[in-house]
Amino acid sequence: AAGIGLLVGMNCPKAVKPRDVITGISGRSQILFLVTYVARYLDLLTNFVSVYNTAMKVFFIAASAATVYLMLFKFKATYDHNHDTLRVEFLIAPCALLALVVNHDFTPLEILWTFSIYLESVAILPQLFMVSKTGEAETITSHYLFALGSYRALYILNWIYRYYFDNFFDLIAIVAGVVQTVLYCDFFYLYITKVLKGKKIVLPA
């Protein structure tokens, strides 16, 4: 929530003058996250867990939709098309196919949930690809990525806890969550060794 809130805040027209909108954020990743949250939270309408659960689902969808709108429509001029080029079809298609093959239950909601779990684990790839192409990440982008990466990494601790105390585990969520966290690891290394020391992330050319 902090990461997504940061992004909306930094892209919000009230908060920053249009020219200050942070560059270096991948619009493609933001679209993938929006698709992820919509596909996963369709049960908002059918399955009430708690106020917190519903509130966070609404926040995730609303904030990522706002970010996509601000980046790709309102501040389209500042969006860096040239460096945000990873083909998302090559991420969406395999996730969709895998969701049809490996899932807990062959029902529309379950398939969409599974697709969303697989998609989230690779949704950051366009962003990491863009950082490698631009060769650097703005500090605020680094904070955003760190928050986004640690969100799923912390879930791994929760899954371990629930395995030992509730004897509950969801293998699909765990495998995808581990893959997702591993994808962030090289970024975590850069974040901790550089950004926290006040430096910017500049990747070797």
Next chain:
Amino acid sequence: SPTTEGKDEL
């Protein structure tokens, strides 16, 4: 297995 009803995670 935690199908749709049992999902309580984000």
